[in-house]
Amino acid sequence: MIPSISQPASFRWTYRAYILLFYIFLVAPLVVVATFAFNDSLFPSLPWNGFTLDWFTSSDSQRMGVFHDSAMLESVGVSAFIAFFVTSLSIFVATTNAFLFERYDFRFKEFLYMLMLLPLVIPGVILGISILISSNSMANYMDEAFNLEVEFLRPGLVLVILGQFAFITTIATMVIGARLRKMDRSLEEAAYNLGASKTAVLRTITLPYLRPAMLGAGIVAFLMSFENFNTTLMLTSSDSPLTITMFDRLREGSTPELNAVSLLLMIVSGCLALLSVFAQKKEEV
Amino acid sequence: MNTPKSLFFWLLLTPFVLWLLLLVIIPHFDMLGIALREQIAPRQYAFSFKNFSEFFTEPLYWRTFMRTAVMSILATALTLLIAFPVSYYIAKMLRGRPKSFLFLLCLLPFWVSELVRTYGWMILLRETGVISNALQWLGLVSGPVELLYNDAAIMIGLVYTSMLFMVVPLVTVLESLSDDIIEASYDLGASMWTTMRQIVIPHAMPGIVSGCIIVFMMSLGNYLTPNLLGGKDSLWFTEQIYTQFITRFNWELGSAFGILLLVLSSIIVWLGLKLSKQTLTSTMT
Numbered sequence A: 001m002i003p004s005i006s007q008p009a010s011f012r013w014t015y016r017a018y019i020l021l022f023y024i025f026l027v028a029p030l031v032v033v034a035t036f037a038f039n040d041s042l043f044p045s046l047p048w049n050g051f052t053l054d055w056f057t058s059s060d061s062q063r064m065g066v067f068h069d070s071a072m073l074e075s076v077g078v079s080a081f082i083a084f085f086v087t088s089l090s091i092f093v094a095t096t097n098a099f100l101f102e103r104y105d106f107r108f109k110e111f112l113y114m115l116m117l118l119p120l121v122i123p124g125v126i127l128g129i130s131i132l133i134s135s136n137s138m139a140n141y142m143d144e145a146f147n148l149e150v151e152f153l154r155p156g157l158v159l160v161i162l163g164q165f166a167f168i169t170t171i172a173t174m175v176i177g178a179r180l181r182k183m184d185r186s187l188e189e190a191a192y193n194l195g196a197s198k199t200a201v202l203r204t205i206t207l208p209y210l211r212p213a214m215l216g217a218g219i220v221a222f223l224m225s226f227e228n229f230n231t232t233l234m235l236t237s238s239d240s241p242l243t244i245t246m247f248d249r250l251r252e253g254s255t256p257e258l259n260a261v262s263l264l265l266m267i268v269s270g271c272l273a274l275l276s277v278f279a280q281k282k283e284e285v
Numbered sequence B: 001m002n003t004p005k006s007l008f009f010w011l012l013l014t015p016f017v018l019w020l021l022l023l024v025i026i027p028h029f030d031m032l033g034i035a036l037r038e039q040i041a042p043r044q045y046a047f048s049f050k051n052f053s054e055f056f057t058e059p060l061y062w063r064t065f066m067r068t069a070v071m072s073i074l075a076t077a078l079t080l081l082i083a084f085p086v087s088y089y090i091a092k093m094l095r096g097r098p099k100s101f102l103f104l105l106c107l108l109p110f111w112v113s114e115l116v117r118t119y120g121w122m123i124l125l126r127e128t129g130v131i132s133n134a135l136q137w138l139g140l141v142s143g144p145v146e147l148l149y150n151d152a153a154i155m156i157g158l159v160y161t162s163m164l165f166m167v168v169p170l171v172t173v174l175e176s177l178s179d180d181i182i183e184a185s186y187d188l189g190a191s192m193w194t195t196m197r198q199i200v201i202p203h204a205m206p207g208i209v210s211g212c213i214i215v216f217m218m219s220l221g222n223y224l225t226p227n228l229l230g231g232k233d234s235l236w237f238t239e240q241i242y243t244q245f246i247t248r249f250n251w252e253l254g255s256a257f258g259i260l261l262l263v264l265s266s267i268i269v270w271l272g273l274k275l276s277k278q279t280l281t282s283t284m285t
Helices: A009-036 A070-103 A109-121 A124-146 A157-181 A185-193 A198-227 A230-235 A242-252 A257-284 B007-035 B050-057 B059-093 B096-111 B114-125 B130-137 B151-175 B179-187 B192-220 B224-233 B237-247 B251-276 B280-284
Strands: B037-041 B044-047
Touching (some): A009 A257, A009 B096, A009 B151, A070 A109, A070 A157, A070 A198, A070 A242, A109 A157, A109 B007, A124 A157, A124 B007, A124 B237, A157 A198, A157 A230, A157 B007, A185 A198, A198 A242, A198 A257, A230 B237, A242 A257, A242 B114, A257 B096, A257 B114, B007 B251, B059 B096, B059 B151, B059 B192, B059 B251, B096 B151, B114 B130, B114 B151, B151 B192, B151 B224, B179 B192, B192 B251, B224 B237
Antiparallel strands (some): B037 B044
16 A cells, blocks of 8 residues: 555545545635635625625625725734734743743653643633633722722733633744754854853854744744634624624625635635745755 | 753743743633532622532533534544545655645645634535535435534534644654555565554554544534534534523533533543553644
């Protein structure tokens, strides 16, 4: 079952047909979403009524296009705002985590590393409700003890950012940690021998070496935040990010405008995905 | 490795501890606390197991729970069955450019939001959708068929959503199996199935286990797929948690459900790791 061992032709062709079917299965949903963004009909379904760009550009209230739908555009802004903060926070903490676990030996290191991985195995809905409970009881406590209403501890943007930050940091730590593990320590030692200070080595040797991994992890973090649904659902309030807005529209009954948004989303995330693949390629050099 | 007494070490430890403690550990203990209390008067709570006993006495709750567990296990098994031949093809049958192309093609759909992918399946499966129309056009059915809002639709969605998390570990582990060993097995007279059973699958076991664990957790914690593809009767446990928290505002019962879901996933993951003699850390990295 490797190319050097011959197999009957019938087996080879069945295998190939299976692989082909698998890839059809993989791309079919994405292809239909993209295609129906251009259907000149009020519903994202057959029959095909001809090609139109209305679902992108129309300003008619009956068939609102994405670029004129202020609620949709606003939620894109909210998502970008959240993703920006989640990315910055998680890359910072992930970098310090990577140094902590790759460069130091301390008691309970194995145990703490396992705890670090925990957010990956906690379902997003549960991570969301646990943070909701915690912040709510903190807010209630502040209210009762000091008569202070702490607005940011109630569902809203800050909680969404914290909730996503909680699990995205783990993923970013794994990416950056893997890069740091591969680093040749003699580069740093050479710099020390030449009289460089600790901060100078960090700034001129170690961080530049980590940059591709930080960039790659940053792209992944941004996308994961932008597309997150489960954790966000439990923590959001009136300023809803894009995925929540799309979900609400989907339940009301969708127009092909949703396909248009999805297509734009696919193009952007596809480009970012390719960018991160190239960032990793560069890393291997 | 540095000795853990320097100032730098403590500076690195601080963000890690703050992140893990405030956003992961404390919230989960808070959730446990709320799950184990009962309101006895306005703003008066007492320790009680009432929420857990309510779960066991109300058939709807534990049936939903069992159903979620069984369907998640089934989805995991199906994902493994579908993904294994594909991963083997990518890892062992292809070389060079076609290989990296097919592997990338496998990954790209998963950079797209889960919401968009699920929406794609809705367009394919609904009564006025693509598959229903194709079947009518082929003359296989006489009228529109509704393929959405049943368990099979949920299953397709779950398998589709978690495919990547099975393919990546499988391809990685299969690539590390040398062709020579497979050839040797054939030279010694083994058939294709014997080679599979005695050489390839034992070698791939670490990848199979880590893939299965991740897919199982993702299915168990999934909210979007059952909700959108399963319709009103999807009866998924995360939906039950959402209902208790957001619709009924019964946080005590919702927290108890959250704890039960965490316990269930921990037990199954622990069993998987024990049976395959692996650790969580080795599975995740």
